[in-house]
Amino acid sequence: MMKTIDKSGATRRGFLKGSAGGLAALGAGVNLFNINHAWSADAVYDGGVFDAGGATLNVAEWGGFWEEIVRKEMLDAFEKDFNCKIVYESSFPWFPKFVAGGPEKPPFAIANWNYGEMFKTAAAGDFFTPVDEVVENVPNAKNIWPFATATGVGITWSYTRYCYAYRTDLVDPPIKSFKDFWDEKYAGKRGTYVTSNGLQMDFFIAACALFGKDQYDLDAGYEAMKAAMPMKISDFTGNMQTLLERGEVAVAVQHDAEVYQMMDRGIKVAPYIWDEVKPILTQTKTVSKYLEPVQKKLAYALLNLTLDTKLQSVMCDKFYQRPVNKNVVVTPNLSSKGVSNTEDSTAGYWTPDWKSYNENEADIVETVNGIFAG
Amino acid sequence: MRRRGVSISEAFGGFRLWWLVLPAFLFFLAFFVVPVLSLLAISFNKTVPGVVTLTDAFTLDNFVRIFTRPLYYEAILRSIGLGVVVAAVALVLGYPLAFLIAKTEHPGRNTALMILVLASMQLDMVIRMYGLMVLMGDTGLINSALIGLHLIDEPLPLMYNAFGVVVGLVQVTLPFMVLSLVGIIRAIHPSLEEAARSLGASRGEAFRRVVLPLSMPGILAGSLLVFALSISSYVVPALMGGWKVVVLPIHIYQQIAEAGRWQFGAAVAAILFLTSLVAVFVYHRAAVLTSGGRT
Amino acid sequence: MRDEPAVSWPMRAVAILALVILLLPVVIVVLAGLNAGEYLTFPPKGLSLRWVIAFLSSPTFMGAYLYSFVLALVATLISTVLGTLAAVYLSRSRSRAAAILRGFFMLPVVLPGVVLGLALYVFYVTTDIGLARSFPGLLIGHVLVTFPFVIATVTASMVGFDLSLEEAARSLGASPLTAFMKITLRLIAPGISAGAIFAFIVSFGQFETTLFLTVPNHEPLPMAMYISLRYKFEPTAAAAGIFAIALVALSTVVSARLVSLRRVFRA
Numbered sequence: 050m051m052k053t054i055d056k057s058g059a060t061r062r063g064f065l066k067g068s069a070g071g072l073a074a075l076g077a078g079v080n081l082f083n084i085n086h087a088w089s090a091d092a093v094y095d096g097g098v099f100d101a102g103g104a105t106l107n108v109a110e111w112g113g114f115w116e117e118i119v120r121k122e123m124l125d126a127f128e129k130d131f132n133c134k135i136v137y138e139s140s141f142p143w144f145p146k147f148v149a150g151g152p153e154k155p156p157f158a159i160a161n162w163n164y165g166e167m168f169k170t171a172a173a174g175d176f177f178t179p180v181d182e183v184v185e186n187v188p189n190a191k192n193i194w195p196f197a198t199a200t201g202v203g204i205t206w207s208y209t210r211y212c213y214a215y216r217t218d219l220v221d222p223p224i225k226s227f228k229d230f231w232d233e234k235y236a237g238k239r240g241t242y243v244t245s246n247g248l249q250m251d252f253f254i255a256a257c258a259l260f261g262k263d264q265y266d267l268d269a270g271y272e273a274m275k276a277a278m279p280m281k282i283s284d285f286t287g288n289m290q291t292l293l294e295r296g297e298v299a300v301a302v303q304h305d306a307e308v309y310q311m312m313d314r315g316i317k318v319a320p321y322i323w324d325e326v327k328p329i330l331t332q333t334k335t336v337s338k339y340l341e342p343v344q345k346k347l348a349y350a351l352l353n354l355t356l357d358t359k360l361q362s363v364m365c366d367k368f369y370q371r372p373v374n375k376n377v378v379v380t381p382n383l384s385s386k387g388v389s390n391t392e393d394s395t396a397g398y399w400t401p402d403w404k405s406y407n408e409n410e411a412d413i414v415e416t417v418n419g420i421f422a423g
Numbered sequence: 424m425r426r427r428g429v430s431i432s433e434a435f436g437g438f439r440l441w442w443l444v445l446p447a448f449l450f451f452l453a454f455f456v457v458p459v460l461s462l463l464a465i466s467f468n469k470t471v472p473g474v475v476t477l478t479d480a481f482t483l484d485n486f487v488r489i490f491t492r493p494l495y496y497e498a499i500l501r502s503i504g505l506g507v508v509v510a511a512v513a514l515v516l517g518y519p520l521a522f523l524i525a526k527t528e529h530p531g532r533n534t535a536l537m538i539l540v541l542a543s544m545q546l547d548m549v550i551r552m553y554g555l556m557v558l559m560g561d562t563g564l565i566n567s568a569l570i571g572l573h574l575i576d577e578p579l580p581l582m583y584n585a586f587g588v589v590v591g592l593v594q595v596t597l598p599f600m601v602l603s604l605v606g607i608i609r610a611i612h613p614s615l616e617e618a619a620r621s622l623g624a625s626r627g628e629a630f631r632r633v634v635l636p637l638s639m640p641g642i643l644a645g646s647l648l649v650f651a652l653s654i655s656s657y658v659v660p661a662l663m664g665g666w667k668v669v670v671l672p673i674h675i676y677q678q679i680a681e682a683g684r685w686q687f688g689a690a691v692a693a694i695l696f697l698t699s700l701v702a703v704f705v706y707h708r709a710a711v712l713t714s715g716g717r718t
Numbered sequence: 719m720r721d722e723p724a725v726s727w728p729m730r731a732v733a734i735l736a737l738v739i740l741l742l743p744v745v746i747v748v749l750a751g752l753n754a755g756e757y758l759t760f761p762p763k764g765l766s767l768r769w770v771i772a773f774l775s776s777p778t779f780m781g782a783y784l785y786s787f788v789l790a791l792v793a794t795l796i797s798t799v800l801g802t803l804a805a806v807y808l809s810r811s812r813s814r815a816a817a818i819l820r821g822f823f824m825l826p827v828v829l830p831g832v833v834l835g836l837a838l839y840v841f842y843v844t845t846d847i848g849l850a851r852s853f854p855g856l857l858i859g860h861v862l863v864t865f866p867f868v869i870a871t872v873t874a875s876m877v878g879f880d881l882s883l884e885e886a887a888r889s890l891g892a893s894p895l896t897a898f899m900k901i902t903l904r905l906i907a908p909g910i911s912a913g914a915i916f917a918f919i920v921s922f923g924q925f926e927t928t929l930f931l932t933v934p935n936h937e938p939l940p941m942a943m944y945i946s947l948r949y950k951f952e953p954t955a956a957a958a959g960i961f962a963i964a965l966v967a968l969s970t971v972v973s974a975r976l977v978s979l980r981r982v983f984r985a
Contacts, residue, residue: 519732
């Protein structure tokens with residue numbers, strides 16, 4: 050693999066792009082991917098601050114309050130230190146934007162995902178820099194738990210646990226198992242999400258695994274969804290919060306950060322964190338494969354800061370996100386809920402087989418939609 | 424009789440009338456016809472998740488799937504039914520409101536009424552949905568009041584179903600109906616109604632036989648607009664229907680944006696588009712009929 | 719007969735019912751935005767301006783509000799000009815082409831906004847003309863969805879327009895252009911202004927078409943509210959709603975001053 054100084058990258062890229070285009074026009078049948086791969090793999094990053102010469106970095110991440118905090122705590126300083134401009138996109142979903150342009154025209158240099166959509170995008174083309182290559186260029190990746198890089202697609206930088214949220218004043222006795230959700234008394238008072246929401250995907254796969262033979266037992270999952278009807282279907286967690294607050298649902302599929310936030314606002318809710326299987330809702334970042342070297346280097350630098358103890362603590366404090374950096378001490382808002390950041394506490398996490406899910410997604414979406422529609 | 428259109432072409436000396444429409448036409452060609460047709464064209468390709476490029480491998484598989492799976496063909500019927508119901512409800516509610524506005528002579532009061540109608544259009548759908556939930560949810564104001572008055576024991580299912588979607592869509596489309604009607608009703612000269620009254624027609628009769636027929640162009644235009652807006656809405660069924668009212672735009676969004684099955688999503692979009700075109704055609708025929716052959 | 723009100727009581731009752739249906743959610747949202755409590759609740763825990771202030775000092779919402787305002791303004795200007803020109807042709811030409819074009823220009827209304835947005839997005843990306851996720855690219859989408867409304871209102875205002883007025887002006891020595899500007903334009907001004915109000919409102923509140931065309935760093939208000947409310951129901955969004963409504967009320971009053979509003983929706 051060629052490695053050159055990134056300064057020359059831009060012109061080299063232009064040249065190669067031009068010649069690649071020329072070759073294609075001549076119908077020489079050259080594999081363009083290979084040619085582009087040579088220029089895109091140039092970037093090396095060692096953890097230091099560098100001058101990006103005013104380059105732009107396309108970032109995809111959640112909007113609203115999340116964006117405000119990320120900008121304030123990391124991006125504003127990043128732009129100054131690295132002399133670059135961050136272009137921040139928050140209008141989800143990213144998947145159609147990636148596939149519309151193809152791997153060589155990635156809309157974002159660095160994107161933040163939940164697993165389902167990320168794996169779907171990864172399956173649709175050669176979009177992302179392999180994790181091993183990313184880890185080599187991101188010094189802070191040496192300090193993170195092994196599960197954070199296990200996907201091979203992206204690097205998980207924070208996460209929460211899947212759970213049920215239930216109203217402590219409306220649910221008695223407290224929920225103690227995954228299957229309690231199906232209790233007769235919650236008919237019409239239980240909530241989950243549309244098939245496109247990652248929480249519903251995990252809920253469905255967990256139901257397949259726990260009601261059937263294994264996570265591939267889709268029929269058991271369908272039966273479980275049927276048995277849970279009637280229930281209220283929400284599109285996003287924000288809406289589910291309101292449903293819980295207003296008592297429209299008594300128990301809902303949720304992730305624990307959301308529940309802790311509600312608890313600290315004085316709403317009478319508690320989590321039952323799934324224990325039978327332990328899927329996690331991750332914040333995972335990918336670095337796109339075909340980028341100008343300077344952009345790739347910036348993406349590495351930004352990812353490095355994301356994995357740094359400083360930002361990890363901030364996200365822990367503001368959003369109840371659990372850290373992946375081994376050196377982060379969990380902030381009081383989470384430690385008071387019994388959350389810790391140790392080797393033991395991160396053991397046993399379960400990642401569903403997303404490849405299989407995505408292959409069957411068309412059928413799952415059709416069938417579950419049919420069930421939800423009643 | 425003088426040919427229409429003479430004036431302007433004369434006026435600008437050699438200026439052809441159609442030059443006026445040229446900028447709009449070219450704009451539409453470049454940014455509507457070309458992009459939309461290219462998207463719809465891929466509906467004739469085999470569905471491959473994550474692939475957007477058009478190939479020449481023609482197939483009708485996507486359309487076959489739509490018309491052989493109840494999930495999809497029922498959604499077509501559901502969309503059309505929803506559009507018709509919403510148009511009818513919006514008409515029944517909107518006509519009297521438009522009539523009231525048209526007959527309000529006082530300028531200040533008139534402006535105030537218009538502002539009330541327009542203001543409701545400016546409410547973001549997600550936040551509007553919050554307002555509707557407060558009103559119509561199981562623990563909402565309406566159900567709480569009814570339970571408080573011991574009129575019902577169990578909350579009525581007012582949202583997260585077809586009823587909720589209709590209410591949501593009527594909410595969104597009513598202003599369009601009202602605004603389509605106000606101008607037409609105001610243009611009906613009061614002397615016509617008075618003439619009918621003086622010939623012995625009761626107030627109701629005068630309305631039915633004079634005002635209503637003369638409002639027909641507005642009624643048709645408003646209903647068509649409301650129908651088209653209703654069947655093409657994604658946000659309202661998504662937020663108000665609790666995923667029990669799966670209509671065509673929801674399928675399109677799920678297939679394309681979430682599953683990356685552009686070809687199949689495009690096929691559903693093509694069906695929706697055709698449905699609207701048929702509605703436009705029916706409207707056009709109806710307009711010709713009610714105006715006695717004049718367009 | 720003269721004593722009876724212009725609108726009979728059953729009509730009046732239904733009209734009021736329609737207004738209530740339109741306005742109840744608005745009232746609830748406005749009250750929620752004036753909530754003194756920490757979170758979006760109804761009934762509000764006392765009234766205060768804290769969320770209004772939070773909105774005014776929020777970079778996300780305030781920026782989005784101003785961005786939407788500029789976007790809607792430019793989209794309105796373009797679609798009003800394009801639409802008015804086209805409408806003059808459509809209402810004066812009796813050719814078959816005009817009849818077909820009239821239907822043709824209405825198509826953006828009947829196509830779901832999400833589909834239009836996706837179609838444009840793919841078009842921008844595949845042609846690589848630099849419009850993807852750019853202000854001009856988003857603007858084009860907004861012009862497409864607002865422009866049918868301008869055509870509809872202006873065409874309506876030209877039905878029954880008496881060409882002899884323009885002829886008369888010319889016979890009195892006015893130049894052709896002057897005749898058009900002074901007579902025609904003035905007479906159809908209410909229609910144009912109604913179309914412009916429509917366009918502005920549709921653009922300012924546009925969500926579905928915007929979804930795939932947003933410009934990074936610059937979310938229009940409906941997007942910003944959607945994105946924020948997905949994760950957190952905060953009263954700032956409701957306060958933003960108050961300002962959106964205020965803007966429409968204001969623009970309606972202003973145009974009522976400019977062109978007597980009673981004439982605006984007269985066909």
